[in-house]
Amino acid sequence: MIDETELRNLAHFQAEAPILSIYLDVDPTRHTSEEYLILLRHLLKQAEGQAAPEDILAVQRYFEHEYNWSGRGVAVFSCAAADFWRVYILPIPVASGVMVARRPYISPLAALLDTYERYAVAMVHREGVRVVLFHLGEPVYEEVFEGEEVKKLKRGRGSSAGAERRGGAPSGSRHMEEVAMRNLRQAARVVEHFWRQHTPRRLILAGAEPTVSQFRDLLPKALQEIVVGTISGGPGDNGHTLRERSLHILRQVEAEREAATVEAVVTAAAKGKGGVLGLDGTLSAAHEGRIRTLVILRGFHAPGYRCQSCGYLTAVEMDRCPFCGGVVAEISDAAEAVVTRVVEDGGEIEVVDHHPALERVGIGALLRY
Ligand SMILES: [Zn+2]
Structure with a gap:
């Protein structure tokens, strides 16, 4: 794999x-x-x-x-x-x-790894946690922590009956809450240890509320920061359901990352520094070997022109190449040509499905300098 x-x-x-x-x-x-x-x-x-x-x-x-x-x-x-x-x-x-x-x-492989390479799903309940490490959607390792059973104390025990008489919550349920919180605290430590050992990049929490929120609050800040979503579900959910729901969350993470890249291009292009939008500017930047990340709308094609000798790409019709004087010929797809060029220069390609700013121009780039 x-x-x-x-x-x-x-x-x-x-x-x-x-x-x-x-x-x-x-x-x-x-x-x-x-x-x-x-x-x-x-x-x-x-x-x-x-x-x-x-x-x-x-x-x-x-x-x-x-x-x-x-x-x-x-x-x-x-x-x-x-x-x-x-x-x-x-x-x-x-x-x-x-x-x-x-x-x-x-x-595409790099984007896939970035999102799905190592993530963990922690299935939390009042008696413990099961945490599973996934690599590209496949479970590769898991740990289970079973705490103390959360059950009502038998009636008639002196201390609980006394507590009940003094008012407030019935002691039976208070005892259950205490056991559950103790279990959750230990579960949080188990997941923290798991995270330090196996270094998942993202964590998804699964379980019922309010248990999941209580558990989340018990995690250290740095671990809370890698929580990308929660799945509401019970212990009855099978592995397949959890896997599909986690993949759904990660697809959203991927879409957000894509959108953030396009936003970065738009901002940089607006400042006139570090980014370009539109075919012509992108082709010029590619010719100078300055493209770090090319963003392109899926299915975007545009005719253009290419120098037969040096490979210079342009959206503007011309007979002679301004760089080497070579013959410039029309090509059916300058967008595809620039993707190839960026791949060969070692740049990254981000193919974007939907983004309003990119839908207007089709293509843009973040520049190396
Ligand atoms: Zn040329």
Whole structure:
């Protein structure tokens, strides 16, 4: 399975020959494998003329004959000329897409790891906690703490009967509250220890109110800060339900991160420092190798022009390249060309599904300097 180390290795790989990168959404709850194969062939068609025919064939063969349709997403990187072949089966869906560049297109994997790599779900109840560490949606480790049973004291015991007579809450329930709080305090210590040992980056709390809120308040501040959401549920919930609900919370986390990146671009572009919005500005910045993070609306395409000699990209029609004097030809998709350029320069790509500011211009970037 993919992890940070593997991602770094991929990030450092470069080839003289084009590398074919394919992402395929294979979520079995949405389409059949036959339908995904049709989509795959469509993607491979887009790569024709850019990727080597043996890479296209290798990917097609893999999906048709080797892949067992496990997981919800697949990433494949192929460059036969450099003897390079990697397959990652992902438990989380990815957006389908294809890219041909002299580096593997790793941004979707990086985004996936950023959100889903290590998170924990703590299922809290009045008698204890079960905390599970997940890697990309799969449980990898768990700890259980069982405290004292929370039950009513038997009537007739001197102290409890006396307490009841003095007024206030019935002693039976007061005793139960005390036991529950003692359990929660210990549960909080167990989760804190778990967090120090296994360093999850995000924590989701599951359970009934007010127990979950009480538990949250008992956690140290630094741990409270990584709580990204709560799932209301009882001990009756099965693992599948908890997993799906946590993934739903993490998808929101991912969407928030995406939106924050676009906001950063908009702010920087407005200040005229560190960011650009729109195709023309983005192409210029790409030519100067200044793009740190490219943000692009999913499905954004725009025609443009490219210098045949130095690769200079522009949205403005011209015959001769202002940099090298080479011949400039029209290309059908300057957006795709700039994504390739940024990938080859080692920049990041953020593909955004919805954002009002980006919907107006389609593309923008955060700059390195
Ligand atoms: Zn040129």
